[in-house]
Amino acid sequence: MTIVNFIIYLLTMMGIYSLLAMSLNFQVGITGLINFGQVAFFCIGSYTSALLVVKAGAPIFVGFLGAMTLSGIMGYVMSIPTKSLKTDYWAIATLASGEIIRLIALNEDWLTDGPFGVMDIPQILKGVISKDAYPIFYLLFVVACILVAYFILNLLTQSPFGRNLKAIRDEEELCLSLGKDIQNLKLKAMVVAGVVAGLAGALFTFYIAYISPENFRPIETFLMWAMIIVGGRGNHLGAIVGAVVIQLFNVSTRFMANYVPLSTESMGSLRMFIIGLLIILFLLYRPEGLIKEKKKLYE
C-alpha cells in the first residue's frame, strides 16, 4: 500500500468511526444513556446492508436504507429496558445486547455464513469511477455523510428535543415533575442514534467489501467510548476529534509495526495499552475531553 493510499484509508476509517462516536455521544453525552453495546448498531447496520445487497440482490441504496432502518429499530428495542432498569443496570444489559447480535451473526449460518462472513460485497459506482480515484471518491462520500449527520444531530441538539434530552441526562426526576414523558424521549434518542450508527455500518460494509463477526467484537464499543472520552461528550465535534485521535493510534500503530523492532503481537498489546492510558489520563486531567460541551447563549 502506498503512503497516500494508506492515509486515505486511515481518513476513511476515521470518518466511519466518527459517525459511530457521534451516535454514541448522542446517547451518552446528550441523553445520559450509558450504552456499552454500541457495536450492536454497527453490526446490525453492516450485516443488514451486506445481506440485502449480496443475498437479496437489492440495490446498494436499499442496503443503506435497510441498515439505517433496522439499526433504528434496534435502538427502539434497546430503549425498552430503560423503563425498569436504572442507568448502571441498563449499561450492563447493553453490553449483553452487543454480544448477542455478534453471536447471532456468528452462528446463524443460513443467513450470515457464520464465521466466514459475507464476501463479494459490491461497491458503490465501482464501474463508473476509475480504480485510482476510487479511494478518494469513497472518502469524500463518507465526509458528505458525516456533514449531513453532523448538521442533523446539531439541529436536534439545539432544539427543544435536545434540551429535553440534556435535562433527562442531568435531572431525570425534574423532567418527570415538568410532565416530560422521559421513556418516550429516551426511545426517540436511541432510534436517532441507531440510525446514525446504522449508516456507519453500511459505509463500512461497502468500503471493505468483506465483513465477518470478527469486525464487531466488544473491543469496538470500547474504542468508541475512548473516542468520546478523549474528544469530549455533549458536543458532536468532540466525537469527531476523538475518532480522529483514537484511530490515529489504533491504525497507525498497526502500520508502524514494519518500522519498530517489535513483534506484531506486542504491537497489538501496546496499541491497547496506549489507548487505555489515554482514557485514564483524560479522565484524570481533562474529564470534559478535548472539546467542551458548548453553552447555548441568548442575548
Next chain:
Amino acid sequence: MLSIKNLSKHFGSLKALDGVSLEVEGDSIVGLIGPNGSGKTTLFNVVSGFYEKDSGEIYFNGERIDGLSPNKIARKGLCRTFQVSKAPEKLTVLENMLLAAKNQVGEGPFSALFRRQRVNKTEKANLIRAMELLEMLQLSGLRNDYAGDLSGGQKKLLSLGRIFMLEPDMILLDEPTAGVNPTLRVQLMEAIKQLQKLEKKAFFIIEHSMKVISSICDKVYVLNFGQKIAKGTPEEIQKNEQVLEAYLGGV
C-alpha cells in the same frame, strides 16, 4: 380542586402518612406545616406520583390521580417543586425556563427537524415570557449561567420560575423560600399572591416560616407524626394548643 381522602404511606414500620384527609380549593393558597419528619414532603411525593400510596384516594379536578405516573399528573395541571431544588447542571438558567414552558413545538425529533418555523416562533414567545419572569425573580443577569453554578437560594427561585412557565392549575411548593434572602422573600410572596389573583392558580405550600404562612395563606393544615392534627386560618392555628404542643414539645 385537590381532594385527599384517608391517605396512608408506610416506610417499613414507620407511618409517614396515617389516614390524612384534606382539601385544597381552586383559587386559594393553602399552607402545610408541621415539625420535621411529620410527613409533609411525603404527602407531596405521594400526591405528585413520585411515591406510591399504600391506601387512600387522591382526586384532582374530580379525577382520580393516585397511581398515575408523575409526568401524567404534571400534565393534568398539578405540578410541584422539590425541597432540595433540582437544576439540570449543564443547562443555562434561560434554558431551564424554556425547558418547562407549557406550549412547545419541537419536543420530538420530527417536529424539531421539519417544523422549524413553528419551533422558532414558539421559542421566541416563550423566551419573552421567560425573561419577564427572570426579571421578577432577579435572575435575569444570570440567564446565561449554568443552573448548576447557582446558589441554593437562586436554585429555589429558578424552580419557581420554571413552575410559572409550566402554567399549571395547582402548584405544590416545598419550602419555596428556604435560603432566599428576606427582601426577595417578600417579593416572592407578592408574586405568588398576584398569580393566584390574576391567573386563578391554586397553591399548596410547605413552609416553616410562620410569617410567610400568615401573610399569604387562606387556610393551613398541620401534620404531626403523619396525622392531620389541625386545620384553620393562620390566626387560629397559631393559638391551637395541639399545634403549639407539637412544635414546642408540650408546654
